[in-house]
Amino acid sequence: MIIPYFHFAGGDHLLFKAWQPTSAGAIVGACLGVFFLAMFERLVYAFSHVLVHYLMRRQSPSRTSRDINHISKSHDSSKSFEVSVAELEEGNSPPLTTIAPFIILSIDIPRGILYGFQTLLIFFLMLIARTYHAGYILSVISGLTLGETLFGRIPHRMAKDVDN
Numbered sequence: 001m002i003i004p005y006f007h008f009a010g011g012d013h014l015l016f017k018a019w020q021p022t023s024a025g026a027i028v029g030a031c032l033g034v035f036f037l038a039m040f041e042r043l044v045y046a047f048s049h050v051l052v053h054y055l056m057r058r059q060s061p062s063r064t065s066r067d068i069n070h071i072s073k074s075h076d077s078s079k080s081f082e083v084s085v086a087e088l089e090e091g092n093s094p095p096l097t098t099i100a101p102f103i104i105l106s107i108d109i110p111r112g113i114l115y116g117f118q119t120l121l122i123f124f125l126m127l128i129a130r131t132y133h134a135g136y137i138l139s140v141i142s143g144l145t146l147g148e149t150l151f152g153r154i155p156h157r158m159a160k161d162v163d164n
Contacts, residue, residue: 002132006134008133008135009133010026012131012133014030014131015128030135031135031139034125035146037124037128037143038125038140038141038143039143039146040121041118041125041147042152043151044118045151045155046152046154047114047154048111048118049154049158050158051110052111055107056107059106059107128140
């Protein structure tokens with residue numbers, strides 16, 4: 001039975017019916033497991049950026065840099081592009097741009113699989129928090145916080161490497 005308020009009492013089902021810690025030692029062990037699961041989720045998030053960076057570097061260097069430059073130029077919102085009808089009639093049409101590939105299978109399939117795994121972990125953490133067990137919730141929050149502290153800078157460093 002779910003207790004609909006925050007509590008520290010044992011007996012809550014933790015993800016599966018068979019996982020029902022009741023003793024103090026079992027609850028502490030479950031809290032440690034939840035803590036490491038939350039940290040692992042942040043590691044998977046950071047690894048997904050490292051994987052995409054690696055897969056893009058593995059592509060031919062000219063194609064990857066061209067695609068990255070095209071994507072960054074095409075999403076520049078600071079420049080507005082206006083063409084009048086008179087300029088079009090005079091033959092001063094804007095240059096045609098090429099579109100970056102919609103899907104690169106060797107990059108997007110592993111990235112999608114890893115994203116699905118990360119989403120599964122996030123749903124597990126959400127279900128753990130829905131038990132309203134204060135120990136589990138504190139373990140989720142502290143695990144995500146420490147995981148972000150340890151692994152959160154990795155995607156930002158990867159973005160700086162791409163910019164340079």
